[in-house]
Amino acid sequence: MKAWQLQDASGLDGLRKVEIDRPTPGRGEVLVRINAVSLNYRDLITVRGGYGSRQKFPLIPVSDGAGVIAGVGPGVRGWKEGDRVIGSFFENWHGGEASAEKMAAALGGSVDGVLCEYRVFPAHAVVASPAHLSDAEAACLPCAALTAWSAVVKCGQVKPGDTVLTQGTGGVSLFALQFAKLAGARVIATSSSDAKIERLKTLGADETINYRETPEWGKLARVLTGGRGVDIVVEVGGVGTLNESIRSLRIGGMIGFIGVLAGEARQEPRLPLMVMQQQRLQGVTVGSIDDLKSMCGAIMQNQLKPMLDRTFSFDEAPEAFRHMSSGAHFGKVAIAIG
Template sequence: MKCYELQGPSGIDGLALVDKPVPTPGDGEVLVRLKAATLNYRDLITVKGGYGSRQKFPLVPVSDGAGIVERVGPGVREFAAGDRVIGSFFEGWIGGEPSEAKMRSALGGSVDGVLSEYRLFPKHALVRTPEHLSDIEAAALPCAGLTAWSAVTKLGGVRPGQTVLTQGTGGVSLFAIQFAKMCGARVIATSSSDAKIERLKKLGADFTLNYRTTPDWGKKAREWSIHGVDLVVEVGGVGTLNESIRAVRIGGTIAFIGVLAGPPPPDLRLPLMVMQQQRLQGVTVGSVEDLQAMVDAITVNGMKPVIDRTFRFDQVRDAFAHMESGAHFGKVAIEIG
């Protein structure tokens, strides 16, 4: 089988296409013929060696994949050849509260990922693909989809009539818009592109802000929502945290996910967060049970992920470069089959 492998922190150009034998499933294992993968910003950091000494090499990168069961090992009755499946981001986090042990097996980080024609999965780490989704659409769910689901529904507890603010047009942010609307919430969405803002409106955003032309977007969002927003899906990180704090209502929540916006400002408004009793909630994907709950909701609502562009398996470097450019709207996908 062919797969991409990182031998070291040498960047996008260091991705090597190598040949390996197709593995044989053992007890409780499922061999999946991968059909599609999608990229997350975390994958780009990994390829560039951004995790330093914690990074495993050699490594098959990328966490999010979907495919078809090729063979099952002894003791597997939950799946059969031909079943369409999605792999969970954390193979060892089946359910319950997170722990160091449960979060140790992160695909494309501490263990090999899905940028491969075949991969073995433990049977407990697989979820059936919703019938209305293609393999490419399904491959968008394990990290970006589940992170947004956890931020909005599981940890954010968004209810009808509440207001959610999202940042940018990456996978997590667009999923967050879709899940917020599914919950009956209003959405404020930001972007630096007026063209992308028009697409955000079509996706369901009720109020939009260009954060380049409106640098005090947090203040504007608070004014529009009257008392402040209930939840900010914070993908920018400390670089955008000040405006997120300004946007959130007293007692509201900032779901802290990303690191896209660079270093913190010198006048970080943490005292305001304290005075307004806001909650800063870290979000790191979710469990297999969470993935199943999200898939069930997507199936009932007929929701479809937003796919920006699909690259062939021999265009993996181009896919990473496209994501790095920031030009994408939604998920950057790779067709493996």
């Protein structure tokens, strides 16, 4: 079968298309023909060798894929050939609280990912694709969507009347906007592009802020909430945007800390303010298989659709990474394999 492999930590120059043996499912496993994958910022970090000694080579990158079961190993119940499925980001995290053991097998990082024609999964680690989604759309769910779900629904417990602040127009942020609206919340969305801001409004953003024009956007977010502050910030910028997130947050509010997109902090973080206002900084790393099932159920019930920016062919995988790295995308970048 064909696969893309990282041969070393030299970035995209180390990404090679190779021919390797097609795997065979063993006891308790299923073979999935991968029809589409989607890219996350974490995949860019992986390609750049950002996981250091924990990253082994050669490695098939990318965590999020969708396809069809093409083979069933002995002892598997509940799945048959032809079933449409997605794979869980963490194969060993069935449910409950996270632990080192549960998070040890992370697709496209500590174990091979899905940028290939076929992959074997433990039968317990695949979830039925929502029937109304294409494979490219379903491939957007395991990491980006579930991370947003964990931040907004599981950890944030957003309810009607709450205010959620999202940052930018990447996959996690757009899913967070969609889930917050499903929960009946008000959404303040930020972007550096007026054109993207108009698209955020069409997705349901109640208020928008151009953070390039308004560097102190946290202060403006407080104004937009009548001085109270927002209930939850879905923080994908990292330390580079953390201060404004703290400034925007209400007393007792939560920052769902997810990404590192904004680079280094320009000033010391406002940690004393967090203490005085009893704010919570909650790290969010995807979620469990049980969480993925719950989220897919909600997506099915509400017929929610991911926002796909562009779909590349399998041979164009390096171009897909470059497109995502440019920051020009609005939503998810996918690669069709089937």
